[in-house]
Amino acid sequence: MTQHFSADVLICGAGAAGLTLAIDLARRGVSFRLIEKMEGPFRGSRGKGIQPRTQEVFEDLGILDRVVAAGGLYPPQREYRADGSYTDSLIMAHEAPTPAEPYHLPLLVPQFLTEGLMRERLAELGHRPTFGCELVGFAQDEHGVTVRLASPTGEEVVRVRYLVGADGGRSFVRHALGIDFPGKTLGVRAVVADVALTGLGREVWHRFNEGAMDAQMSLCPLAGTDLFQLQAPIPREGDIDLSAEGLSTMVTQRTGRDDIRIHSVSWASAFSMNARLADRYRVGRSFLIGDAAHVHPPTGGQGLNTSVQDAYNLGWKLAAVVGGAPETLLDSYEEERRPVAADMLGLATKLLDAAKRGDTRRGREVHQLDIGYPESPLALEQPERISGLLAGDRAPDAPIMGAAGQRTRLFELFKGAHWTLLGYEVLRDAVTPRSGLHIHTFGAHGDLFDDGGHFREAYAPASGDWMLIRPDGYVGAIVASGDIEVQERYLQTVGLAVDGSPS
Known part of the structure; x- marks a missing residue:
């Protein structure tokens, strides 16, 4: 039918x-x-x-x-004390990007x-x-x-x-x-609202009464807008006035300041955390x-x-x-x-x-950079690796050079709907080209040069290794040249048979 x-x-x-x-x-x-x-x-x-x-x-x-371009980085946080004094600190631990982790x-x-x-x-x-x-x-x-x-x-x-x-x-x-x-319900109910206000600068994330669940409040400048996000725990029962006037009253009560005024509310929600x-x-x-x-x-x-x-x-x-x-x-x-x-x-x-x-x-x-799928049925190693990058891991980035002399990155090669096969000191014609698979090789007559050593550092390849990168940027398979038929069977299971035409 x-x-x-x-x-x-x-x-x-x-x-x-x-x-x-x-x-x-x-x-x-x-x-x-x-x-x-x-x-x-x-x-x-x-x-x-x-x-x-x-x-x-x-x-x-x-x-x-x-x-x-639309947003920005998290601002420092400013924690106010009861006497109005404050301390500034970073919310996010600042780490420099690396070749393998550009963000x-x-x-x-x-x-x-x-x-x-x-x-x-x-x-x-x-x-x-x-x-x-x-x-x-x-x-x-x-x-x-x-x-x-x-x-x-x-x-x-x-x-x-x-x-x-x-x-x-x-x-x-x-x-x-x-x-x-x-x-489970976590026993915390909170209000979150996007508000226009006066009385606070936009250079920090303002926090009041930290550690006091009945009086906490934070006001975070929303990058790319003129708004602040108000966050505050609220009683588990009862109605909450989410109007500009109602939230202004809450701000005054929790901060002890009458110079912070909310003029409009573009969106607000009271919710219980689960x-x-x-x-x-x-x-x-x-x-x-x-x-x-x-x-x-x-x-x-x-x-x-x-x-x-x-x-x-x-x-x-x-x-x-x-x-x-x-x-x-x-x-x-x-x-x-x-x-x-x-x-x-x-x-x-x-x-x-x-x-x-x-x-x-x-x-x-x-940061979610350490998420991987090592136990996945789609994670294949032949032979099994005991250290370094493993099948199922996030595929690292690396700055490299193309054979034509232009600099690029692995992430540029991965970009798109295809699978990517990286060979290290391999015979390129050992793998049959097919729709949906981009093949690149390092080594003699390869189309890529690891001139900075960043690929070797991140991927720890052995001579003859093939590394198959999934369309979602995880390592699907790491296979030695002597086990190339194992890789061929893997490719068939994900729709990349030679005579197939994957989307």
């Missing part, structure tokens, strides 16, 4: 996770629809931290420079600016979200998913190959799939990404970043399977990403406990 699909993928939810997946599918030529039940884009700053690993993802997606400082960019730039990139690729369109029902079978969509123009029924729920912590998709969402993780990330042809799969306290700036990287992991796999790769490739999405979210929930909860004590300093633990 012939199947008629209106799209390969329906993405439900046009926040950071849904937009990342849409951009990734668009650049791979996979058909999709991106819907959002809200009438317009999210207007708040909630996820304002862009961690170094996500900066690497954004570089690949073609938006990093725009994101940096070492988190960026501060309000979420609405980040998502706006993502929509701009998506538009360049010929697509836009459909706002005011809600998923109201679906049924799946072994061949696809039949979905019901409701919008102001009426209801429609469409058929897609895959459904992805990027629809937030109260995910309709998760509920409809019957996936449990265990975890740490929850979906039991499953996939049921049949339906997947969860982002907050639909995991929710957690905002401490450490992990949420938006983890959501973006969920989508970045799933996108190339969906494209590969749509292009003919074995369906089993999709099993690796949950196997790789769910343990990452479990670790992230533990970190965010630990950092929340530290914040309750007034400790808001952050270091490498929040």
